[in-house]
Amino acid sequence: MSIKYSEDHEWVESKGDDLVVIGITDFAQEQLGDLVYVELPEVGDECVRGENISVIESVKAASDLIAPVSGSITEVNSRLEDEPEIVTEDSMGEGWFIKVKLSNPEELDDLMDEEAYNSFIED
Amino acid sequence: MxxxxxxxxxxxxxxxxxxxxxxxxxxxxxxxxxxxxxxxxxxxxxxxxxxxxxxSHMGQIKLSGEESMRALESIVPVDIIDLPLMRTRYALFTNENGGVMDDLMVTNLGDNSLFLVVNAACKDADFQHLKNHLGSKCEVDLFExxxxxxxxxxxxxxxxxxxxxxxxxxxxxxxxxxxxxxxxxxxxxxxxxxxxxxxxxxxxxxxxxxxxxxxxxxxxxxxxxxxxxxxxxxAGLSLYGHELDDDHSPVESSLNWALSKARRSGGEREGNYLGDNVVLSHLENGTEEKVFGLMPEGKMPVRDGAMIEDENGNQVGKVTSGGFGPTLNKPISIARLKTKYTKGESKLFALVREKRIAVEVVKLPFVKHNYYRG
Missing domain, CATH: 3.30.1360.120 (Probable tRNA modification gtpase trme; domain 1)
Known part of the structure; x- marks a missing residue:
């Protein structure tokens, strides 16, 4: 199992066969505060690294979820539509957002490992 | 400062x-x-x-001197002279065009003194405004x-x-x-x-x-x-920079209740404040726009700045504040809308990220006030 992290505070877990699960980090979840709504993309949508794929609404504001990798979306966590608080409770597990089939697996190399991410958020 | x-x-x-x-x-x-x-x-x-x-970031200001109450009436559309001792009243600073510069609370301290609480973001401007218009008539002190x-x-x-x-x-x-x-x-x-x-x-x-x-x-x-x-x-309470701004009169912000009878047409001390002609004419003739509550359908918050249109795409207005109401567990918004579209005959929609969200016009407040009136 390997989890990598983006500068936009997403985690990307490789599941083999160029399939990844994407969610937001605990740090991001804490920064956002209480979530009230998550707008998810649709299965089959293409995502392009650096572009918006989802919108996360907290009590305070709307924030974009930026695709950390490119590919096509194979599954979305539709539980989040009714229970966005799952993200707050378990951002690294049950609170995942989408699963993506990578179109360019080398993009994973540009992401940070846990140690690098931890020092990134300390700055 | x-x-x-x-x-x-x-x-x-x-x-x-x-x-x-x-x-x-x-x-x-x-x-x-x-x-x-x-x-x-x-x-x-x-x-x-x-x-x-x-x-504590809010501005706390004291006006004192024999003319202080009369002087304050020259810049607010509210009855200050008859404000009883140790009573508090909601007021607004209007500008020359009848727009709103800020809202405030005024308390009569007695001995010709008034205590004002103004918005943090406006306090320096409000203090200058008070100095400019009232400085020759009474003492104006900003508490630091x-x-x-x-x-x-x-x-x-x-x-x-x-x-x-x-x-x-x-x-x-x-x-x-x-x-x-x-x-x-x-x-x-x-x-x-x-x-x-x-x-x-x-x-x-x-x-x-x-x-x-x-x-x-x-x-x-x-x-x-x-x-x-x-x-x-x-609670449906206005916020300066959102429901209240320099370009809209108190009537256009649905604050008629805050405009004292004594200062309206035919009142004891009618008009005689900045922008009185605009405010009085808005009271007399009504306005094209007013502020309303909106309940969006579904769970997506409709926030400040979202445009409102009818089913034919006619511009109806704009959301002034919006978010999530934890008590109702639903998104809620306040918007300034053209009144002719608010009678329930037109289906209204908010535009959020190119999506049309159906919204219902409702009376404010969303949650009943729970004030202690004795």
């Missing part, structure tokens, strides 16, 4: 940081947006128990050494009366001076949440002591600016 670019802190800053608050810049101050409890729980705690807010705490919620009176039993004699929008422990407090029974509650003005040096006393009650939790905004939104 704030020094440009220098971030200020309130006398309670250290307490917020020590409580684990998330601090953000707001109106030139570093302020707590939320505490570890989180906005939603801080919000419901205020609705069910009592929330403590540090609002006062803090302001708000204790809000159904248990606020129980908590405060344990420290100061005489607050039980107060009703909504009245004021009292009293001593808590050895702290000189000036208290009004008012607030910005729709709940019963108090605003307590006191010397900065005593702020931490009083905050600690209040927090020692198990009914009281710190509440930050995040929940302050969702509470006032549910």
């Amino acid at each position: 704030s020094i440009l670019g220098e971030i200020q802190t309130t006398p309670l800053h250290k307490m917020h940081v020590d409580s684990g608050a998330k601090m953000v810049p707001f109106a030139g101050y570093e302020m707590p947006v939320s505490y570890p409890l989180g906005i939603k729980k801080e919000h419901s705690h205020t609705r069910q128990s009592a929330g403590l807010f540090d609002v 050494d006062l803090a302001l705490l708000a204790l809000q919620g159904p248990k606020a009176s129980k908590v405060l009366s344990a420290l100061a039993p005489s607050i039980n004699e107060m009703t909504f929008m009245t004021a009292k001076r009293l001593v808590i422990g050895d702290i000189d407090c000036f208290i009004t029974r008012s607030g910005y949440t729709g709940e019963d509650g108090f605003e307590i003005s006191l010397p900065s040096k005593d702020a931490q002591k009083l905050a600690s006393l209040l927090l020692s009650s198990e009914d009281v939790e710190w509440v930050g600016l995040g929940a302050r905004d969702s509470l006032r939104l549910e």
